[in-house]
Amino acid sequence: MTDYLNGLIELPWWGHVLVALALTHITIASVTIFLHRAQAHRALDLHPVASHFFRFWLWLTTGTVTKQWVGIHRKHHAKCETAEDPHSPQIFGIRKVLFQGAELYRAEAKVQATLDRYGHGTPDDWLERNLYTPHSMRGIQIMLVIDLILFGPIGLTIWAVQMLWIPVTAAGIINGIGHYWGYRNFACEDASTNIVPWGILIGGEELHNNHHAYGSSAKLSNRWYEFDIGWAYIRALQTFGLASVKKVAPKVRWGEIKHFCDADLLHAIITHRYDVLTRYSRTMRKVSAQELEKLREGFRDSLPDMSEVRNWLNRDQKDLKAAEMAKLQSVLSRSEQLRTIYQMRQDLIAVWSRSTASREQLVKQLQDWCQKAESSGIAALSQFSLNLRRYA
Numbered sequence: 001m002t003d004y005l006n007g008l009i010e011l012p013w014w015g016h017v018l019v020a021l022a023l024t025h026i027t028i029a030s031v032t033i034f035l036h037r038a039q040a041h042r043a044l045d046l047h048p049v050a051s052h053f054f055r056f057w058l059w060l061t062t063g064t065v066t067k068q069w070v071g072i073h074r075k076h077h078a079k080c081e082t083a084e085d086p087h088s089p090q091i092f093g094i095r096k097v098l099f100q101g102a103e104l105y106r107a108e109a110k111v112q113a114t115l116d117r118y119g120h121g122t123p124d125d126w127l128e129r130n131l132y133t134p135h136s137m138r139g140i141q142i143m144l145v146i147d148l149i150l151f152g153p154i155g156l157t158i159w160a161v162q163m164l165w166i167p168v169t170a171a172g173i174i175n176g177i178g179h180y181w182g183y184r185n186f187a188c189e190d191a192s193t194n195i196v197p198w199g200i201l202i203g204g205e206e207l208h209n210n211h212h213a214y215g216s217s218a219k220l221s222n223r224w225y226e227f228d229i230g231w232a233y234i235r236a237l238q239t240f241g242l243a244s245v246k247k248v249a250p251k252v253r254w255g256e257i258k259h260f261c262d263a264d265l266l267h268a269i270i271t272h273r274y275d276v277l278t279r280y281s282r283t284m285r286k287v288s289a290q291e292l293e294k295l296r297e298g299f300r301d302s303l304p305d306m307s308e309v310r311n312w313l314n315r316d317q318k319d320l321k322a323a324e325m326a327k328l329q330s331v332l333s334r335s336e337q338l339r340t341i342y343q344m345r346q347d348l349i350a351v352w353s354r355s356t357a358s359r360e361q362l363v364k365q366l367q368d369w370c371q372k373a374e375s376s377g378i379a380a381l382s383q384f385s386l387n388l389r390r391y392a
Contacts, residue, residue: 007152016151020158024165025203027061030054031170032203032230033237039066039122040073043218043247044234050242055123059132059139060146062166066128068109071119075108076175077215078118080190081319086114087175090191094180101171169202178208185222186213187277187314197226204230213274214249222249255392261367263359268391269366270352276388280348281314283384284341288313291335313342316349340376344369 011019034054037043046054058064072086081090086108089097097104108114123132131138140163147155147162173195182193192212199206199220207220207228214222221228237243252272258265269276292309312320312328320328332339351366373385 007148007150007155009150011151016154016158019151020161023061023158023162026057027162027165028169028201028203028205029230029233030057031062031064031166032205033233033243034058035064035066035069036073036205037218037230037234040070041216042121043216043245045244045246046237047242050237051123052127055128055132059136060143061140061162063136063140064166065109065133065136067115067119067122067133070122071115071117072105072108074118075114077212080192080212081179087171088191089176089180094176097179098172098176101175102167104175105171170205174202174205174208178205182209184209185278186210186274187281188212188274189316189319194226197223199226199228199230204228210249216247217249218245219248253392254390256390257386258389261363261370261389263363265389265391266351266359266363266366269388272391273352276348276391277314277345279387280345280384283380283387284313284345285310287378287380288338288341291338292331295331295334313338314345317346337378340378341381344373344376344381347372 033044034046034051035058038046038051055066058066075084076086076088079085081088083091085091087097087101087104092104122128143162144156144159147159149155151158177195178193179191180193182195183197184193186209188209190212192209194209195206197207204220204227205211207222207226210220210222210226211217218234219228219231221231234243234245238245250271252275253268288310308324309328309331312324317325328342332342347369351362351369354362354365357365370385370389374382376382
């Protein structure tokens with residue numbers, strides 16, 4: 001009787017830890033591969049067997065309704081860092097999203113307009129209509145019984161870890177820290193960051209800035225030193241014919257310098273626009289720092305925080321608050337070089353932002369930009385323009 005109450009599987013304490021980690025890792029793999037990359041972004045197609053396994057496992061371990069998750073996530077991308085973003089720490093604050101991210105998710109899941117507009121194309125079969133959606137809580141109740149039968153009383157702890165894993169890692173850490181702290185490979189229009197370069201514990205989702213730069217890519221790692229375990233699982237599924245990758249992020253290729261801009265160069269620059277902006281910021285960093293240092297004495301006590309100024313120089317005008325823009329303008333008015341660097345950045349963004357312009361007009365606009373940069377008298381800006389002409 002005692003053995004029965006202790007569960008069907010006897011394990012040492014570390015065995016229970018490994019089981020909990022294994023079970024939660026299957027859950028996070030299901031989220032990143034099925035919900036995120038396959039359903040929300042259509043970056044890959046899954047074999048029906050694999051697709052249903054992930055859907056069934058998520059029902060057991062999270063009670064997630066596919067249409068709700070997909071709709072909320074797509075809205076996050078469409079309205080990122082705005083008042084309509086369901087879970088932006090830039091709007092709600094990092095503490096709110098980090099510790100109450102699951103509550104924000106549940107609140108948005110009740111908004112039918114979100115599901116109708118953004119939740120299209122998700123499973124709508126008999127199981128979804130009659131089991132997974134109307135009885136979303138039944139699965140996690142069954143999981144509790146399974147854990148108790150297999151592991152005894154400690155199964156309750158394992159089940160609790162399973163239930164907390166996604167609210168903490170996905171709703172809290174990725175949606176919170178992933179838009180607040182970390183490093184950026186790409187100067188996206190939002191605040192997304194890569195938390196760490198090795199995406200293992202949260203299935204590769206740690207590489208959140210890479211994902212926002214190329215949302216429809218099935219692979220989230222981009223630099224040679226980055227690792228996306230979710231991509232490794234997808235490749236394994238491919239090997240067994242259980243997955244088909246539709247798209248991955250394009251790699252930057254370099255060609256000879258084009259002295260006259262053409263449609264191919266324009267296309268390459270638009271494709272790699274986030275990479276372009278990142279390289280622009282890095283190229284101008286030293287010049288900007290030198291100029292800001294020269295201005296310190298002139299500002300005296302009214303000198304703004306230089307770390308803030310450096311941040312403002314690399315943001316779009318529309319993303320700055322009125323007070324921030326006023327402070328930035330006071331800095332720019334005292335330095336012609338900083339004014340040129342900032343304005344040239346805005347003009348470069350305009351190349352791919354003006355959807356009403358024809359291709360010929362955009363090519364001419366790009367050519368004019370390069371000529372202006374190369375005659376600016378700023379060596380770093382001139383060199384950047386020459387490198388820009390090499391995108392292929």
